[in-house]
Amino acid sequence: MAAQHAARDILIKHLKDLTRHRISARCCHTGKVNVINKLLIANRGEIACRVIRTARKLGIKTVAVYSDADKNSLHTTMADESYNIGPAASQLSYLNKQKIIDVAKMFKAQAIHPGYGFLSENAEFADLCEKENIIFVGPPSSAITDMGIKSTSKAIMSAAGVPIIMGYHGDDQSDERLKQEASSIGYPVMLKAVRGGGGKGMRVVQSAGDFEEALASARREALKSFDDDIMLVEKFVDNPRHVEVQVFGDHHGNYVYLFERDCSVQRRHQKIIEEAPAPDLPEEVRREIGEAAVRAAKAVNYVGAGTVEFIMDAKHKFYFMEMNTRLQVEHPVTEMVTSTDLVEWQLQVAAGAKLPLSQQDIKLKGHAFEARIYAEDPTNNFLPGAGPLWHLATPVADEETRIETGVREGDEVSTFYDPMIAKLVVWSQDRQSALDKLQRHLEEYHVIGVKTNINFLSTLANHEGFRAGDVHTEFINQHKESLFPSLKKASNEVLCQAALALLLNEQQEAIKLSTIQADPFSPFGLGNGVRINEHLHRQIYLNDGEDQVIIHVTYKQNGHYQIKIDDQSFEVFGRLEKKGRVSIMEHSINSQKKAVKVALYNNAIHVFAQAGGIEVGLPIPEYLDDASSGSMGDRAPMQGDITHVYIQPGAVVEKGDPLLALESMKMEYIIKAPRKGIIKNVLVAKGDNIQKNAALIVYEEEQRT
Template sequence: MFSGRHTYKRGWQLLRKWSAHHAHTSSEHRPISKLLIANRGEIACRVVRTARKMGVRTVAVYSEPDRNSMHVAMADEAYHIGPAASQESYLRADKILNIAKSSGAQAVHPGYGFLSENVEFAEVCATEGIIFVGPPASAIRDMGIKSTSKKIMSEAGVPIIGGYHGDDQSDGRLREEAEKIGYPVMIKAVRGGGGKGMRIAKTKEEFEEQLESARREATKSFGDDVMLLEKFVERPRHVEVQVFGDHHGNYVYLFERDCSVQRRHQKIIEEAPAPGLTWDVRRSLGEAAVRAARAVGYVGAGTVEFILDSSHNFYFMEMNTRLQVEHPISEMITNTDLVEWQLRVAAGERLPLLQDDIKLSGHSFEARIYAEDPDGGFLPGAGPLDHLATPEAKQHIRIETGVREGDEVSVHYDPMIAKLVVWGHDRASALNILVTSLADYNIIGLNTNVNFLMSLATHPNFVAGDVSTDFIPDHYNTLFPERSPSPELFCQSALALILSEEQEAIRAAALSLDPTSPFSPRSIPRINHTLSRTVNISCGDKGENILVEYLGSGKYRMAVGSKTFDVSGSLVRENNVSTLTSSVNGTVSTSRVVVDKRDVHLFTATGGWKMTLPRPKFEEEIGSASGTTGGAVAPMPGVIEKVFVSPGQSVSAGDPLVVMIAMKMEYVIKAARDGVVEKILFKPGDNVAKNTSLVKMKESEDS
């Protein structure tokens, strides 16, 4: 048996041997009629849609958990490439190249992530006569190593930030260079990207811990733990430029995107163009990005990322030699299809437009909808999409996704559910469309960041365009206001429950075919009697006993605490969405609603609310009996990467116990209090579920 890393390396060795025996000379450029997509999820579906529009047949690949996934269903053909671990499936270049050749695909689109910026893969594609829909391997190599890219950019006249990019990677030398630069310093993997292998050391005391963590994550993500150091710019903006080059020496930029608002060093919401820039700065950014692309002989779609300070001075950060997740907002403001451009340029065609032909129109936002818990430190999650309703896709609203209702967000891959992309004539109108569309994005089955995105998009500073990479920590308290349901919301929940019960009774009576059925919806007159009931509903820590009086003709009187409300309304179901129209003391409102067992989910203009009915006592007893105890608990589903402690070892509060990998990110689980390790419950490589005890500990008498 091979570990994942050994399997990955063995795959590359086999691929090189295979390539040496099968190498042949092929025409450099030729039309593409069949395309293999070496990726999964949302980007694979995105590429399929454009390929279909162009009349290009598509070949999908999939790991075992993705067997029934959306991208597999959309492609013309699909081939199994291995188990869940990406090192044994989506990173197995030898398998992917074999499938490309056997299926007759002339080209491979790598999407983003996985093999998209892998030099060896691009080289072997060229050797095998397979078109790699991306830049030349030389450009990937030059831009993929950050120390090399900085030197090239400096020589090309692109502004850079100073730092340490040397070969001496000893802890002592890196500490010495960090002190020369001055804290805070950014520690970055030279082959990094997407926030992986990146840490900020704010003081010298935390430098070593952050360095080790960055190295581990870089090794896991890129197979390389070489680091560089940079001065960390306070309150920077992250602004990037979409560039394109062809085989004929033509280069263009399609304006810039602002990706400043991030969590865990990963983007969460992007917009194009960047707010507040003058046309002189915008043009300077674009021209610098084109100089960067020319310097490495770039071909295809690329993104040059810059740090922008408060004075709008900008500095080269890195170049992503692939299509970016946020490319749709550049398409929206330039009326282009960048995947189509990729395929045409890869086939040897000239760029469809030159610089003077590209016009900036309107404003666009992209909000990334993730399975994660913003209130719990944005910890990623996994689980089923029991209910999924989205805004209606229109000309100016795009839903970029790779999942459907009933699918599962897997622990093995990125937790992004979808990208909501909108366009408006200006920033204010685009932002209004974004907020309205987010209210229509309704998900049940796992935690999501939809409510947080609504809070962010309506924050006064965000509305004003006052953004930076520190936006979330700077405005944490106002981005996470205490949400408490109003009495009116409890009335709407009770009404939704009552109307849902009546609809179920009607369906049961219809199925029984018995006019005398006790489930019959016919009302029985009650003389001198008003039917009433008490509905117990809670939302988080707040609960209410709602006294409901049935007044007839669809009207109710509800008492919530000391207040009384006259309530009426209707519940209409269309497709998988039920719409509740309610009148509470004369105020009419509309919301989407899902009644799921003992939960009433209300999706209103201000976000989603989960209202819960009391659990039967026997369920509570079962739940308490099945609880687990331990010294460290998995905050999410994941895989154990490293165990720091052993049985009998004494630990102090804050000491690292276990490292786990979840959603391609590393998490260090630390001791909550002083104690002695009694038992290690899992070993490296084991999969664990959320809330699983990882280490059994005995507390010290002092604690």
């Protein structure tokens, strides 16, 4: 511990020196002193905000770039200066290499931090920065190239003595050859884009019959994301763990690893919860996998922050999967358990300084979790969704709790970019107490306006298998029945709270109306049911999922109510106190005093209590429901772009046949036939941008014989 504090003191002194002089060091290649006093961040959202915070701490001025869709985003207001770089589509803005270089030169920025995603692993962009004498805060382009092509990286790793998994990485990319190799390897296999990352261009294929469709879809997605559709085929390891190691190198030949992260629990091959260190990992394996990651970094003369990802089986044998040549989304958990700031390290190393700590000075302390909060619907295959963040409230941040976000209440979640709203990061002395803290803070994280995975994450954090550390990449599929809170019905107490919130809101609106009319005796100002011609009794209809619930209400004296649901009765009263867009409802249910947050929004009552957020629907009037429904055929599950049309009018389809490919939020989704039928008309074409619930297909039902 004394060594750790001593190393930390040295680091703090070094950072103060850097702050005084900005960041400057002698470049080992040119002998030139590199000075960074202005930094352009070629990214958006939470990672842009994250980099800006560290730059501000170091006294470095920042320049933000933004697309038309992000003109009012948080990162643009946090930066010292900002500049519009084009339309919302990332190909025309955040992926426009020359435009970003031009902006950096315009604002006289000495360095560019690419964040993650977009241009962070683009070798051409790194080369362009070097050509323009701009410091690229990342590895040399040669390392990006070597590690960015999976077939090349596996050959390099094998030569460096890093374990690799069997697969085909050849030049023959014909469908026939890839399918032949898949059969030779043995199903199930994994298809991967050679330039892939973040689950893009990746498909698990269970049988030969699924191969061609999966290959075509993976290629389209890879081409869209990486401008390259070359694929490799690997053996798919059943129930593997995904364990990755944070590595760092500098220009002086120094390398360290900052221990490992477990990112096994995923959906759609994308991480949703990460932790450091990996649970139940023997110290010997921890050292071996860390040293293997350093060998990987040395093999490509790596500089800066990188992550070496491994597949690990049940016996703790690990195999190289890929190297991400950038800062990872989940880097905060490493920072929490090593007391480091990896963005500080990046800026120091990019300027030419040596690594702040040696391997023996890096100590592992406690346990940390990161939960990615997404705008998505876990009950509908985690389908992402766009929309307004009408209400947003987060836990209180402190030294042991970080809220990494790029949005505020009132912002929009756009279809053009990743649907991640924030990262909730917690630290504690051990894994169990960290999990308890994570779950508590998830219950305090409230979002209204878009569906989120918050309740799902809370259920996951409390799952006995997860708490036991029995994690693997098939965890969600294996525990599907116990992980989805939507399968649970709202309790009668919650329904009672929802009904009371509706009654109290009506009462407030009635009082407001009578005040406007200046008639205190108006029946429209009464809150006892008389004004709605139901005297002392009425019925309220609420939707609990797809089920309609009848609430029987009896108005009593002094603003009290008797609420009956099924055979259970509640004696209730309460009051609403407005807090911005939501209200705090202090109330009594059968003499038990409680307080919950409630809101009426988008034809629903939102109740936030200790168990998290619950949405109780208000039925749509029949005349509106009839007007909004129709017989046009299948509708779009979300807004996005049509990337492929598989069928034509007159086609006969079976249930499960692919109809259309829809791209939204950087992912491609295959819309399949929900039933057998004949296609009467196709209402969309490739390239169309369609809204959620837009009609796509018109069916002409087959005649029964």
